Amino acid sequence: MAIKLIALDMDGTLLKSDETVSEFTREKIAKALARNVHVVLSTGRWLGTCYPYAESLNLTSFLITSNGGEVWTVDKELRERHLLDPERIKLIWGLAKDMGLITWMVSTDKVWFNEQPDDFSAYEWLKIGCQSFDQNKLDAIVKELSHYDDLELTNSLPTNIEVNPKGVSKASALQSVCKEIGITMENVMAAGDSLNDIKMIQESGIGVAMGNAQEAIKKVADHITATNDQDGVGKAIEKFVL
Missing domain, CATH: 3.40.50.1000 (HAD superfamily/HAD-like)
Incomplete structure (x- = not known):
């Protein structure tokens, strides 16, 4: 065609x-x-x-x-x-921080690099990503996030993980x-x-x-x-x- x-x-x-x-x-x-x-x-x-x-x-x-x-x-x-639940964003950000990953979060009006807002619920969230050159860390967070069936996991580089709402x-x-x-x-x-x-x-x-x-x-x-x-x-x- x-x-x-x-x-x-x-x-x-x-x-x-x-x-x-x-x-x-x-x-x-x-x-x-x-x-x-x-x-x-x-x-x-x-x-x-x-x-x-x-x-x-x-x-x-x-x-x-x-x-x-x-x-x-x-x-x-x-x-x-299509938006992610603010509580889910907060959870993922916390996991990434605890694992020492670089993070970025995309709200409808701002991109947050390695930082967090005072109140996650005050924003509408489109996506969250995290990066590391340590594959073990990436594998670990993928394993953790795989327990949540409302998430779509992908990447834009072999060194990162990106999360959107399921089906997006x-x-x-x-x-x-x-x-x-x-x-x-x-x-x-x-x-x-x-x-x-x-x-x-x-x-x-x-x-x-x-x-x-x-x-x-x-x-x-x-x-x-x-x-x-x-x-x-x-x-x-x-x-x-x-």
């Missing part, structure tokens, strides 16, 4: 290591847009650090942020929001976007590099793993493109869309 929507992870995928978009990839995105193909950023980032890229690329469709925790239009109209993923958000547009997941090409991309890559008509992707992503993808520093996204768009 024809590709009518391109879903792009950002870090490690659309963005080079210096967090810029290459001119080659910009050109291919512009050509796809000119053919009325939707280009959707599908990222673990929150809206504040995602939106400037959408503006610079002249995107006209939707934005999937916080691993599917929110779906926005490019006009900043909120279409979906980039894939579930993409399904909502497809329904709104009037297409199916068969009309989607999705590209990514980490576990938070795996479901959208599996469920899309064409799933693309970056050359720098985690091995699990490469195993389920339909195609492996070049790395994020070698125009991998632009080359995939050229191959499957243009």
Whole structure:
């Protein structure tokens, strides 16, 4: 089926290591847009650090942020929001702190790096993440969190764990976007590099793993493109869309 929507992870995928978009990839995105193909950023980032890229690329469709925790239009109209219980966030933050992990928490209006609010219940929470180069620590917190059936566990790097509400993923958000547009997941090409991309890559008509992707992503993808520093996204768009 024809590709009518391109879903792009950002870090490690659309963005080079210096967090810029290459001119080659910009050109291919512009050509796809000119053919009325939707280009959707599908990222673990929150809206504040995602939106400037959408503006610079002249995107006209939707934005999937916080691993599917929110779906926005490019006009900043909120279409979906999925929240974690504040008490659950507090529990996870406490576990991570006790294990000596670096943490970040994403509320609807702020990102908290290695800090906590005075009152967790005063905020609406989208996501929490923790990081360590000690795999044993990551394994330990995954084991602890696996006892809670209201959580969705994933990662955006091999050195971290990210937590969303159960059932929330980039894939579930993409399904909502497809329904709104009037297409199916068969009309989607999705590209990514980490576990938070795996479901959208599996469920899309064409799933693309970056050359720098985690091995699990490469195993389920339909195609492996070049790395994020070698125009991998632009080359995939050229191959499957243009």
